[in-house]
Amino acid sequence: MLRNIIFRTGRILKARINDFRYQLAVGVWHRPAVYLCYALNGNRVGVDTWVLIGLVAAGGQLNSSQAVAAEVVRHFNIGGQSLNNALIQFAAQAELELIFSADLLRELASPELRGDMSAEQALTHLLHGSGFTYRFIDTDTVTLERSPEATELSNLPPPVTLDAMTVVGLKTGEAGAEIATERMLDEARTYAVSHIASATGTDTPIKQIPQSVHALKRPLLDDQQTINLSESLLNVSGVVPRNVLYSPVIEGTLIRGFRSEQLIDGFTQYYNPGDRESTINIDRIEVLKGSNALLYSGGSGSPVGGVVNLLSKLPQAKAFGEAGFRIGSHSFYQPFFDVNQPLNANILLRMTGEYTNARHDIDIIETQRFNLNPALTLTDNEQTRLTIQAKLSRWQQPEYQGLPATGSIAGDFATRPDLFVGPDNLPDSHSDADALWATLDRQLTGSWRVNLKARYAQAKFDEKIQTLFGSDGLIADRPLLPASNWALVNAELFQQQHERSVLGNLQGKFKLGPSENNLLLGADYSRLQDAGFIEGNFGALGLGVGTVDLRAPLFATPYDVPGPGQENQFIENITYGAYLQWQSTLYRRLHWLSGLRLGKVGIDFNNAQTGIHAKTDTLKWLPRLGGVIDLNDEVSWFVSYSEGMRGQPFVNFVDTPAPELSNHLETGLKFKVSNQFSGQLALYQIERSQVAVTDSSDFLRRSVAAGRQRSRGVEMDLLWQPVEGFSVLANYAHTDARFMDDKAGVAAGNRLAQVPEDAGRLWAHYRFQQDALQGFSVGFGVYARAGAYLSNNNRFKTAGYHSFDAALAYETGRFKWAATVKNLSDEDYFQPYGYFEGRVAPAAGRAGFLSFSIKY
Structure with a gap:
């Protein structure tokens, strides 16, 4: 039969x-x-x-x-x-x-x-x-x-x-x-993602993770014709990316009001130097919100606000490639390539690269950056896979310090938004980053798998600036002398880092009665050595090397190197820990996650110039608990609690230094209806304690670990794909991030700087299905946010704004061309910039871009 x-x-x-x-x-x-x-x-x-x-x-x-x-x-x-x-x-x-x-x-x-x-x-x-x-x-x-x-x-x-x-x-x-x-x-090309690995260290359905997690796939970045990484993060609620004009010398992305960490394939980027805005080597962006101490450490310790994990493009078994060129407003040009070439069934190679030259509508600003990303995979196509990756990354641009609040969003005079504050002879600042890392993944048995990672990285950056000094110091949002005069200070910041990190885990899967279980045992170690100097020249009398009147700005004082340029500040960060995580699904309806980490944060800070030497050495248990209940086949309810611990370098403490602590509580709904409408709705609270604040009773103005901050909010992320080729992405966040005491020198209840109370994003894209229009696609989006305070004293606040963007593309066979316009309606607004904890940056005006590529 x-x-x-x-x-x-x-x-x-x-x-x-x-x-x-x-x-x-x-x-x-x-x-x-x-x-x-x-x-x-x-x-x-x-x-x-x-x-x-x-x-x-x-x-x-x-x-x-x-x-x-x-x-x-x-x-x-x-x-x-x-x-x-x-x-x-x-x-x-x-x-x-x-x-x-x-x-x-x-x-x-x-x-x-x-x-x-x-x-x-x-x-x-x-x-x-x-x-x-x-x-x-x-x-x-x-x-x-x-x-x-x-x-x-x-x-x-x-x-x-x-x-x-x-x-x-x-x-x-x-x-x-x-x-x-x-x-x-x-x-x-669909935007929907069913599984994510960054949140648990295992390949887990998003619906079963008791935490707000998000994944941005490559098709979304391509449809939006993303020019830089920061703009792509606007697709996730509650994220405020660092302004792209800011030199890559600090990771300033905020998630739920607090500083986050950017990772590449699970490794922390610490300062995040080099070409941090490139998207050429990104296969997927995974965003985790809140404390994430269990799996991630390195640098100064575990994240407090959240994690942005960039997953790299990896070698594939089939040969393919793409090369292209993008041009745009303000003399923007960007060649790029992605070549995948297996040598045989067991040796796979891939290389991506990109060079960007971009002027800005701000005077004299021109950015040059590039990166190369080779990857080699050795595999038996069965149990073992070894991938070796590298990154070579460079960035240079005149240091942009933003504009004072007075003369831009306040005051009785108006400074030109496109004004560059500084002399014409200011040399470029530089930021470099190089790294080599390897990942070994091996299936030991049908139930057990081991994953090991190791990385060596080195980076350096050199900032040269002639900055403003006002009545509020280097924040400089107010003039030093009425009504529009500021003092000028020549300064230089140089740092170089060497980092060694090792990560590993053992994963086991087993059934126990009506439950399906996933056990993860892991450990990590990171050692980062950081050396450099900060030098400033305030003039012979301490009143500046010159002055400038921003009513009629003339920078007649040239920039001079402010000091001998000898390293005098040394930091060694050592973080390590071990963890146990247990995921269990009971009767296919209840999904439980529990974990415990024993984490160590050690920071050795030595300033040879001032004679200050401080050490942090803290060992602490950090728990993570959460559960998800499937209310039906389409809707789940989750709740979770987690803790974090992060060291505080560059701080001169009165007594024994202490790390910053955080705890994170969250609940919400996850849903997927008819494979068309999906998303997450979350309520959360994050509390930070032992935040470094200045001790006003100390003659030397040193710090104590005593400040408290809290962020509360509601977030919503939606994805609707009702018919073939049509996708709508939407998000909204309400964030209430405040100081819980007055120990930071500001009033209790003040809002944290740069955090808008409300923000949202809407993006719609359609790929034509009609035969006559096959290959064409169009997209339209809007981002809107409320105003935010420039600094923690809440003296100045920007107005709310919105910005439109539109995209058109055509793809046939091996060829593709695309056009996009950013800030379509040429909106004029200012954003908080965060330079010396203040100032603003103007909006980029309307800008158009065209790209052409060929694939094989």
């Missing part, structure tokens, strides 16, 4: 086998409308049972956009098991029709398959060593065949060849091969 098992969406199929026609009965098999059909023939054909596994689609509808090519990258999560069962799961997750002989495969075992990859890569991995290979019959149907070598060496009979089988029904691609290819790419 020939048994044909066909998994298909709810439509009546007709099959013709050996010239006999059968009407297949359709019956429900399991959610979400997957159907099991049997066609029984009275004659037995050979000894094999043949299986046709087809497209699995939710809601009982077959959407033509779900046709996918072998190259489309999807997320796979298949445990080690029989090859027969593994292939059934593969077909469902890849949304491909797969024809194979079940009887020949049942006795074969398959390796575990987890991660993002193409269907070809996944099949190659599953079939490695099985004696079978695969062949695509058409764009969404693949069949397995015994390899010639395996047939010769085995005693098994050759595969049975079926007579012609025709599956009648609408298949994508009938309008032509070119249109089918375009539609196959559509699925890869």
Whole structure:
């Protein structure tokens, strides 16, 4: 008897086998409308049972956009098991029709398959060593065949060849091969993300993570034609990125009102120097909100506000490449490339690179930056994968210090928004970063996996500035002398760092009664050495090297190097810890996460010039607890609690230095309705304690770890994809970040600087499906936010603003061109800049960009 098992969406199929026609009965098999059909023939054909596994689609509808090519990258999560069962799961997750002989495969075992990859890569991995290979019959149907070598060496009979089988029904691609290819790419361009690894260290469905987490896929960045990383972060609620004009000498991105950490593949960037705005090597951006002490340390310790983890593009098994060029307003030009070239099945190479030259509508500002990102992967395509990566990154630009509040958003005179504060002879500031790191991932058994990472990095930056000095010191939002005169100070900041980090974890999966469990044991160690100097020249009398009247600015005093340039400030940060994390799913409805870290923060600060030497040495248990309850198949409720600990370098303490502490409480809903409408709604509170504040009773104005701050808010992130090719992304955040006492020299209840109370983003994109417009896509977005205070004293506040952007693209075959306009309506506004804890930066005016690229 020939048994044909066909998994298909709810439509009546007709099959013709050996010239006999059968009407297949359709019956429900399991959610979400997957159907099991049997066609029984009275004659037995050979000894094999043949299986046709087809497209699995939710809601009982077959959407033509779900046709996918072998190259489309999807997320796979298949445990080690029989090859027969593994292939059934593969077909469902890849949304491909797969024809194979079940009887020949049942006795074969398959390796575990987890991660993002193409269907070809996944099949190659599953079939490695099985004696079978695969062949695509058409764009969404693949069949397995015994390899010639395996047939010769085995005693098994050759595969049975079926007579012609025709599956009648609408298949994508009938309008032509070119249109089918375009539609196959559509699925890869969706913005939705089902799994994320950064939050738990394991590949976990977002719906099961008791924390606000977000992932920005490459298709979103491409559709928005992102020029820099900072603008891409506006797609996540509660994130305030650092202004792109700011020199890359500090990581200033705020999440939920507090400083965050930027990581690359799990490694902290500390100062985040070099070409930090490039997106050429980013495959995905994962954002975690709140305290994240369990998994991430390094630098000064664990994050307080949140984490931005940049996941790099990695080598792939199939050769491809792209080269392009972008030009834009203000003499902007940017060549870029991405080349992936496997040497053989076990050695894979990839290199990305980008150079950017960009002027600004601010006087004399011209930015030059570039980065190169080589990667090499060695793999047996089964259990072991070793990836070695490197990054070479450079940035240079005249140091931009912003504009004082007086003369821009306050005062009785107006400073030109495009004014550059400083003399014409000011040399460029520089920021460099180089790193080499390796990741070893090995599947030990069907249940246990080990992951090890190690990195060496070095960086340096040199800032040269002629800055303003006002009645409020270097904040300089108020003039020193009425009504528009400031003193000038020549200054230089130089730092260089050497960092060594090692991270590792062991992951085990097991079942216990009605529960499915995931155990993670990990440890990490980071040592960062930082040396440099800060020098300033306040003039012979301490009243500045000169003055400037910003009513009629004339910078007649040239810049001179303010000191000998000898390193006199030395910092050594040593952070390490070990952790245990347990994830458990009970009855498929309750998802529990618990973890405990024993973390160490050690900071040795030595200022040879002043004779100040301070050491921090703190060991502390840091817990993480959370749970998710699936209220139904579409909505989940979560709650979580976590703690963090971060050292405080560059601070002269009165007594024994202490690290900053934080605790984070969050609850909310996660939902995904009909595979079209998804998102998260969250309420949270973060409290910071032991924040360094100046001791007003100390003659030397040293600090004590005694300040308290708190951030509360509500956030919403939504994604709506109602029809093929159309996506809408929206977010909103209300953030209330305040000082809880007056120990920082400001009144209790003051708001934290640079944090808008309300902010939101809306982006809509449509890829045309009509034959005449195939390849065209359009997008439109708006970002709006309330005003924010410039400094913690809450003396000055910017007004709220909004900004529109629009995009148009056309892609056909190997070629693509795109056009985008930023600040479409040429809005005029100021943003808090945060230079010496004050000042503002003007909005970039309307700017247009064109890009062209070719792929192979």
